[in-house]
Amino acid sequence: MTFAVALVPLVATPFLLWWIPLAGCGAGVTFAVLDLIYDDVPAANLAFGVHGLLCLAVAVWLVADRRRQAAIVAEVAGPIHLDTALTERLRVAFPRWGERTAAAVLLVLGGIGGLAWYGHRAAQVAAHESAAVRADGVIRSVDNTEGTIAVEVPQPVEVDVVGSYEAGQVIPVLVDGAWVRPVAEPEDVTGWLGAGLGALCLAALLLVREQRMRSAGRRLLGGPLSAVELTTELDDHGRAVLPDGMAVVPVVAAPMRSTSPLVTDEDEERTAEEIEDFGRQWRGDGQESEPQTVTVAGDLRDGGWVLLISDSVVLLPEAPLRMPRRRPEVTKAPPGEPLPPMDTGDLPELPVVLWSRPRDRVLGALSLLGFAIGPAVVLAGAPDGWWQTVLALWAGGHFAYQGWCRLNTRVELTRSGLVAHGRGRVHHVPWQRLYGVRHDEKGLWLAWEPGSTFQIGGVADRWGAVMMRLRELSLAAGDPGGRVTSRLGGASAVVLVYAFVAIATVWWQHR
Template identity: 30%
Template sequence: MRGDLAARWAGSVVPSWLYRWLLPVVWLGAIVASVAGDTGRCSIEDPTVCGPDRTFSLVMIACFASLVLLWWRPIVAAASGVLFMVLDLRYDNVTSARIGWTVYGVLCAVLLIWIVTSRRRQQSLAARMPRQQVQVPAAAPIGVTSRLLVAAGLVLVGAAALGLMHWQDQREETHVRRAVEQTAVVKGTNDDGDLVLQLPDGRSHTVTVVDDYETGAQVPVLVDPADPDWLRLRAELADYTFWYTVAGGAWALAVLFLLRDIQLRRARPRRFWNGQALPVRIEPDASAAFAVRSADGAVLLGFLETDLDDEESDLRLFDAFTALDKDEEAAPAKLKREWAETLKRYRGDALLVGDLAEGSWPTLVLGDHVLRPVSPFRAPRRMPWRAESTQGLSEQHSDTSKPSESTVDPAREVPTLPWEVPLQTRAWWNLPAFIAVLVVAPVAVGTFASWGDWYAAVMATVIGAQLVHSLGSRALYRVTATATDLWIRTGWLERRLSWRFVESVEVEEEGLSLEAVDDWHVVGGIADKELANVAAVFETLRLRSRTGLPDEPVARRPSPVLLINAVYVAVCVLILVLTRWNPF
């Protein structure tokens, strides 16, 4: 697919902002119209107004689905919106609600028709392009996927919801069978907005209500003689039918996850198969998917998440996507070069086997590599002022032949060992703040506990522990080099790295990177002026250490920060216990 045809394909895509942002706003507007226009009062003659209403709870499944699924399954969401419009017109007698949901339902119907015709148009345009026959090897077995596990969990959630509703209904029916009707007088409301009622025997009872009641009004209630704490307004019986919405929503989601898993398996036949392939150009994207462009690279068609049949290769590719993450700029240069080399093997001219349309499950063939889909193909997301773009390998990442920033030469002289590495000057307030927290926090815990404010006392203990860990980690950070090991004290643990297992020392912007046993260890916080000297000393110690070293390449032991943190928590817990059992 090239040039004008590719541009026409991209122009046929439904702008995602319509269903990801506009329709949710209209949905909220319909909700507001429904609530604002509902002026009906709770009624004994029609207890479904403020009481149990199974039909309403079941219909609300479609209502919530028409919102929640807009970001994931817009076709299902639009269909749910149309269904809810029909049901609302059938059962709702609130004029503003009928208008609001009719507007929303019509927009959902337009969106549904637009998406369906758009995808057919995309398939038609893609079919006009010359294709070539390719043979795709059989896919590896899939086994139990996370989608199946989630679906099974949702089925259990739905069953548990119905079970809980059944138990609550039985308990409520027991109270209702024993209940007698009385007339209570409204005395007012409390600070929580609950209604305070006075019963004929003089007792007061607080109950949460839906409707508004004037002070002094007489309200029919049901009272259980066997349970003085149970009371229900005749017009507002207990409603547990919302569990139908929970159970139905969970089961509907389970079905969608199951259907998505079936689509995944159909896109990965466990046999050799022939398909019509369309030339495209692909490149890894920061979204952990592959950006699919037209064959000339001029038009971005969409994104496809894939994986490889070989688990080891797929794991390397998954790790390599980290190179595109802006948060990984501090990673060692050599590791970033390895990631970039891996990503370069998976970009260039490829063949797309299958339909090229939103929601399709095509396979990508790149040389000897077969990239199989794990989710449907999606077009770039659009806003009125911009469209989604790709974030691939930069020129700096692409140049994998670029050598390391610097070659570390061994130091001619090594300081007296053990040697404490010179670090950057810490903020002057770090150590005083650390000591202040150790002194003030237990006092605050004891003060709150003596006042009876146990929540504040517990929160002071938790926050104080976090501050002790954070400030202590900075104040007590140390890097110590011996003839055999490098000790790095960070947080609760001190990490030991044996020099014998260090394969290289590299100077980075954030400090030194040590490669050891297929892993990287970054040593930060070193004074900038001493960085080159420290690197030279580390290189000397690495080269000198050849015999007599421990077998463990990496080991850990508790640091003083952990001990101080434990003592602090123990003191605070002791204060809470003593205050609880021996209040001052």
């Protein structure tokens, strides 16, 4: 039981060092103390003692470094006051109890269930042990793969074991009817205890994180803030990157837009200026965007919470500021080179279907055979154990899905727009909503509103020029066009049918 409890901080340490470094250091120190108290193996005491000291040293360094950062910022920061109307709008928009809370509730329920099941199983084991009689059993067979032995007492009974045994060996066992256990290996049900405690600890961390976010919101919106002006860019994960990658701020995906000093209701819509800037960049008509200057207001240090304020946008934090382990990748420029519209001349007859390169389609057809190969391998009895069965069926489904996507990737050109058949979805894009077409060694890249991209290989560059010409003609005609729409493609049906076949295969094998 003690080991099951101590295992929780041991397993949590590497995860927490990545997620919440100070909590990870605390978990490492906690396990080191528990090991010194309850473990009588000197080598383990030494190893985990050193590990605990290292965690303690890292914790001290983190606290000291955060204080040093706060002192440096205090020397250059100045106070700012948020407009009252803006503060009220931000108070409503600030992240509240959300997915983390729901996950914490589910973890609490799971943790309580794990502890309850542990209590039930522990009572069962105690009842068996009190009623059991001691006898000598002969091992008739050993299955090291499954970790079981067959003990004759006098009828053969299969028993799960951890140690190594040999056929013909005589071992003392406890027998209570059909319940048989080696005396040297009492039945261990503490795994449920460890799982339940781990779930409760993770739930507590999530709730503490949510509460810290709410407290940070009250601090940020409750009075004057220390602020400095810095440049920032967004990285590929939607985080604001401060100068030279010195820190990242995870921000809410939909910013609050302000018409100084108020905030408009366009929380989830991109501005027309942003859309046009992206389109010009994709077509190669604009200049490369420069980092934006923003006011960083709040607790500017590792683990602190800040607001990012510009002339028109307020970015709200959804997590504390972090010092990255490596320089973050800022959003890259569009791939390849832009394709201009084709010269005036006759356009091809429409509709036209552009398929991916033949090599990709052949590979797709071969991969699609996984639809039959995965279940066939299982029915042939090749997998040894349930996990190999799951692996074989998963591999078959993966190849079937990838094969279908490769085989059916295409772009259809019509007079009103293009239809792009991609992985899992089919997109209908009016020509007026097409940003542009670019090309590189992989093929053609298409982009359309509001920010979707699509890649198809093996298509000649002239077809990209044709698309740009059709876009140009539609814009010149003044046709407003419709909205971009998308729907599920045939890949979803393939996944559902394969899931049914996989379930039927498992049922047939175990009927």
